[in-house]
Amino acid sequence: MSRPGLLVANSSSTWGGNEFWSVRVARGLADRGHPVRFAWCHDVVGERVEAAGLDGVRIPMRNDGDLVAMLALRREMVRVNAGATLLTRWREYLLGGLAARLAGRPRVVMGLGLLLVPQDDWKRRLVFGLADRVLVNAPEIKDALCTRPWIPPAKVDVVVNGVDLDRWRPRWEPKRQVEGLAFREAHGVPATAPLVITVGNLTLQKDHANLIAASEQLRHRFADVRVLILGEGELRESLEAEIERRDLAETVTLAGFVSDPGPALAAADVFALSSDNEGMAWVLMEAAASGLPIVTTDVSGARHCVESGQTGQVVPIRDSGALAGALSQLLADRVALGAMGRRGRQLAESRLDAARMLDETAAVLFDPDE
Numbered sequence: 547m548s549r550p551g552l553l554v555a556n557s558s559s560t561w562g563g564n565e566f567w568s569v570r571v572a573r574g575l576a577d578r579g580h581p582v583r584f585a586w587c588h589d590v591v592g593e594r595v596e597a598a599g600l601d602g603v604r605i606p607m608r609n610d611g612d613l614v615a616m617l618a619l620r621r622e623m624v625r626v627n628a629g630a631t632l633l634t635r636w637r638e639y640l641l642g643g644l645a646a647r648l649a650g651r652p653r654v655v656m657g658l659g660l661l662l663v664p665q666d667d668w669k670r671r672l673v674f675g676l677a678d679r680v681l682v683n684a685p686e687i688k689d690a691l692c693t694r695p696w697i698p699p700a701k702v703d704v705v706v707n708g709v710d711l712d713r714w715r716p717r718w719e720p721k722r723q724v725e726g727l728a729f730r731e732a733h734g735v736p737a738t739a740p741l742v743i744t745v746g747n748l749t750l751q752k753d754h755a756n757l758i759a760a761s762e763q764l765r766h767r768f769a770d771v772r773v774l775i776l777g778e779g780e781l782r783e784s785l786e787a788e789i790e791r792r793d794l795a796e797t798v799t800l801a802g803f804v805s806d807p808g809p810a811l812a813a814a815d816v817f818a819l820s821s822d823n824e825g826m827a828w829v830l831m832e833a834a835a836s837g838l839p840i841v842t843t844d845v846s847g848a849r850h851c852v853e854s855g856q857t858g859q860v861v862p863i864r865d866s867g868a869l870a871g872a873l874s875q876l877l878a879d880r881v882a883l884g885a886m887g888r889r890g891r892q893l894a895e896s897r898l899d900a901a902r903m904l905d906e907t908a909a910v911l912f913d914p915d916e
Contacts, residue, residue, distance in 0.1 A: 550629025550912050551581040553622050553652075555638040557607040559588045562747060563828050564659045566594075567683070567707060568634045573598045574904040575911075583626040585619060585638075607637050610669070619645035628652040630911040632681075640669065643676030655911055656680045659825035661846040663690050664697070671696055681910050683707050683826040684847040703910045706850055707826045708903030709894070714835035716891050717812040718884075722836070726812030733774060733801060735813070740771045740877045743814035745807045745829045746821070748779030748800070753843075755788055757820040759866035760873065762792045767874045771797060773818075776810055778803040811836040815883060816876050821845050822863045835894040839886040841872045850897065857890035 554572045558565050569584070572595075576582040584602040586592040595602040603622060607615040619642050623631055630653040633642040639656055646654045656677040661684070664670040674680065674694075680702045682688050688702045715722055727737060735741055742764075746752040754775055761773045775785075775798065782800060789798050804810065807829070811817065817833035819842040826847035833840050834851050840858035842848045843865075854860040859872035876883055 549578070549580045551583070551626035552911060553583050553585060553619070553626055553628045553631040553642075554634070555585040555605075555607075555619060555631065555642050556591050556634045557587040557637040558591055558635055560747075561590045561594065563825065564634055564657070565591050566828060567659060568632065568657065569594050569598050569600070570900070571632065571904070571907055572600050574900070575908060576600060578904070578908070580908075581626050583622050583628075585622055607641055610637060610640050612641060616641045616645045616648070620648045623649040623652055630655055632657055632911065633677075636673075639673040639677070643673055647676070653911065653913075654678045658682050658687065658691070661687050661690055661823055661825065663693055666694065670694075674701075677701070679703055679910055679913075681705060681907070684850065686846040687825060705903060705906040705910060706847070706897070707828065707831060708898050708900040709828070709831045709835050710900045711835055711895060711898075714808070714811075714832050714894075716835075716837035717887070718837060722808075722812040725809040726814075729809035729813040733799065735772045735774070736770070740768050740816075741814045742771065742773045742816050742818050742873060742877075743776065743810050744774075744818045744820065745776045745804075745810065746819075746827075747777050748775075748781040748785060750781065751821055751823050752777070753820045753822045753864065754781070754785055756822075756843075756864060756866050756869060757818055758785065758788050758792065758794065758798055760818075760820070760870035761794055761798050763867065763870035764873055764877075765794070765797050768877060771877070773798045774801045774810065774814075775799065776801050776804050776807060807832065808836070811838050814838055815880075816841060816858075816873060818869070818873060819843060819845070819848070820869060824848070826850070831894065831898045834890040834898060837887040837891040839876055839883050839890060841869065841876065843869070851893070853889070853893060857886050857893055 584595045585605045605618045634657045692699045817838045824845040830851040843863040852858045861868040
C-alpha cells in the first residue's frame with residue numbers, strides 16, 4: 547500500500563532552527579516511503595534541501611496575496627498526491643492554506659516553533675482557521691497560542707524535537723575526545739583552560755550580549771576561562787564593540803559559523819544558551835546528547851532538555867549575574883561536571899530521540915482517524 551504524499555513549504559530567506567526542522571522532517575518521512583516535495587523560496591534553504599537529497603522546487607512567495615505562488619503550491623500538492631501539507635512560515639500559512647482548498651483539501655498542518663501570542667487580527671484568525679492542525683515543539687508554545695479563544699487547544703499538537711543519537715555521540719568517547727582537542731588547538735584554547743561554548747545566529751533573540759556580560763564576571767573567578775560564540779549574523783559589529791568595551795578580547799571570541807558544531811561540543815566544558823526566546827533549541831538537545839553540561843536561560847523547551855541541578859542549570863532570562871553564577875558553579879567542580887554530562891546523555895536517550903519525533907510528527911500529518 548502506497549504511503550500518502552507530503553508537500554513541505556518554507557519561504558524563509560535565512561537558515562535557522564525552523565528550517566533545519568522542516569528539512570529533517572521531510573528527509574525522515576521520505577526515508578519512510580512517503581513521496582515528499584519541498585517548496586522553497588530562497589537559495590539558503592534550497593541548497594540545504596538539495597544537500598539532503600530531497601525532491602525540491604523553487605516557488606517565489608512574494609507576499610500574502612501572491613496568486614501565482616498559491617497556484618504553484620496547489621500544482622505541487624497535486625503532483626505529489628499530497629495527503630498533507632506542512633507549512634512552516636507565516637507567508638505560506640495563508641498561501642498554502644488557500645492552495646490546499648483548491649487542491650481538494652489535503653490536510654493542512656502549521657508548524658510553529660517560537661513562543662508567541664498571535665495578534666488578534668483577521669489574517670491570524672484566517673490562517674489558524676485554514677489549518678487542520680497546529681504543530682508546536684514545546685508545551686509553553688501551545689499554552690501561549692491557546693490564550694486566544696479562537697485557537698482551540700484540541701487543534702494544537704505538541705511534538706518535542708529530537709536528534710540523531712548515533713550522530714551526537716558522547717564527548718567522552720575516544721573519537722570525540724580527539725575532535726575536541728583538535729578544535730581547541732585550532733581556536734587557540736589550551737587543553738586545560740575552562741571552555742564555555744554557545745552556538746547560534748548573532749541576533750537579538752539569542753541575547754549574546756547577556757553571555758558577554760556574564761563572561762566579564764566569570765573572568766574574575768577563572769582568569770584563563772574562554773568563551774566561544776559560534777555563529778554569524780547582523781549583530782557581529784555591535785557584539786565585537788561590546789567585547790572591546792569590556793576588555794574581553796582574550797576571553798570571548800566570535801568564532802564564526804560552523805557547519806558541524808560537533809567538535810565544539812566535544813571540546814567544551816559547559817554549553818551556555820543566553821536566549822530570551824526560543825521554541826525548542828536544537829543546540830540544547832545536541833549538547834545534552836553529547837554529554838555536555840548545560841546552563842540555559844529559562845526559555846521555552848529548556849526544562850525539557852535540562853534538569854536543573856542534575857544535568858545543568860536553568861537561570862532567568864536577561865540576568866547576566868545568574869548566568870555567570872551558574873557557569874562559575876559548574877566550572878568549579880570538574881567531578882560534578884562529568885556526572886552532569888552523563889546524566890544529560892541519559893536524558894537525551896529517554897526524551898530526545900529523532901525516531902520518536904518522526905513517529906509523532908507522522909501521526910499528526912497523516913492521522914488515520916480523521
